Amino acid sequence: NAGVTQTPKFQVLKTGQSMTLQCAQDMNHNSMYWYRQDPGMGLRLIYYSASEGTTDKGEVPNGYNVSRLNKREFSLRLESAAPSQTSVYFCASSEYRGGSDTQYFGPGTRLTVL
Amino acid sequence: QQQVKQSPQSLIVQKGGISIINCAYENTAFDYFPWYQQFPGKGPALLIAIRPDVSEKKEGRFTISFNKSAKQFSLHIMDSQPGDSATYFCAASKGGSYIPTFGRGTSLIVHP
Numbered sequence: 483n484a485g486v487t488q489t490p491k492f493q494v495l496k497t498g499q500s501m502t503l504q505c506a507q508d509m510n511h512n513s514m515y516w517y518r519q520d521p522g523m524g525l526r527l528i529y530y531s532a533s534e535g536t537t538d539k540g541e542v543p544n545g546y547n548v549s550r551l552n553k554r555e556f557s558l559r560l561e562s563a564a565p566s567q568t569s570v571y572f573c574a575s576s577e578y579r580g581g582s583d584t585q586y587f588g589p590g591t592r593l594t595v596l
Numbered sequence: 597q598q599q600v601k602q603s604p605q606s607l608i609v610q611k612g613g614i615s616i617i618n619c620a621y622e623n624t625a626f627d628y629f630p631w632y633q634q635f636p637g638k639g640p641a642l643l644i645a646i647r648p649d650v651s652e653k654k655e656g657r658f659t660i661s662f663n664k665s666a667k668q669f670s671l672h673i674m675d676s677q678p679g680d681s682a683t684y685f686c687a688a689s690k691g692g693s694y695i696p697t698f699g700r701g702t703s704l705i706v707h708p
Contacts, residue, residue, distance in 0.1 A: 486639075513694050522605070524685065524700035525640070532694045540695070572639050578692055581647060582628050585687075585696060587639030 484508055486588035488573050494594045495563045503558040503591050505573030513576045514556035515540075515585065516548060518569040525572065531556055563595045599623055600688050602699025609706050615673040617702045619686035622667065626688040626697075631660065631671050634683045634701075643684070644671070676706045 486507045495501055507514065516528040527540030529548040537548050545567060547559045556575075560567060573588040601620045609615045621629075630645035646653045646660040646669065653660045659672040673680055683703050689696040 522700065524602075525698045527695065530694060574639075576694075578694075581691060582630075582645060583689055583691065583694075583696070584630060584642050584645065585632075585640075587632075587641065589639050590637075 486573055486575055486586050488571075488588035488591050490591060491589065492592050494596065495560075496596050497564060499563050500559065500561050501563065501593075502560075503571055503573075503593075504555070505557065505588060506555045507573075507575040507586070508554065509575060509577070509586065510553070511575035511577040511586070512553070513578075513583075514550065515574040515576070516546070516556070516558045517572045517574065518542065518567075519572060519590075520569050528558065528571075563593075565595045567593065568595045569593060599697045600686060600699045602686050602702060604702060605700070606703045607705070609676045609704065611676065611678060611706055611708050613676050613706075615676045615680065615704055615706070616670060617684055617686070617704070618668065618670045619688075619699050620666075620668045621688045621697075623688070623690070623697075624667070625690045627691050628689045629660070629662065629669050630687050630689075630696075631658075632685040632687065634685065636682075640683075640685055673704075676704075678706045678708050680704060681706050 515530045517525045531550040574585040632640035633643040634640040657674045662669045686699040
């Protein structure tokens with residue numbers, strides 16, 4: 483049971499390049515999320531998918547797009563990377579059960595945009 | 597507008613001491629309050645959580661205290677150990693809303 487997996491672990495891009503961050507979960511959760519973490523800013527929600535077939539913007543969606551490929555997979559795409567997108571990106575999944583909706587996080591992708 | 601305010605931003609404690617991190621929320625509809633622990637280079641992971649129908653929950657050295665009237669909750673780490681050095685996030689959510697609200701995190705350093 484791998485939980486939430488993310489690829490790649492590290493990435494360096496030049497300004498204007500594009501890339502897709504991959505995320506998969508094996509817990510049969512309906513909801514999936516993409517966050518970015520910056521020093522002093524905590525975890526900020528980029529996009530989320532409440533269930534397969536739906537996606538919605540979070541707090542900081544500009545410059546990103548997402549695809550919920552199936553129930554297991556949720557990808558984040560940077561079409562034209564900017565230095566302001568240098569960050570650590572976390573994917574998470576959750577399921578509302580028994581009054582709790584704990585988030586399960588992946589190990590993160592550390593992205594540097596030069 | 598920050599719906600969950602966490603303090604302090606950083607905390608240094610001696611081994612064996614008590615670490616206390618506080619969070620305050622605004623939305624009275626929140627009904628689930630988890631704390632997450634994040635070690636350097638790792639993703640956050642659930643440490644302990646509480647629902648508003650209880651005022652305290654204890655798991656080992658970790659205790660959540662919850663004050664519904666003050667809209668505040670706190671994490672107490674008793675007998676703090678160097679291995680507790682991590683970033684701690686509080687969060688709050690309303691069941692079925694899909695979107696949790698996180699505090700900005702507290703960096704805890706426990707000196708040997």
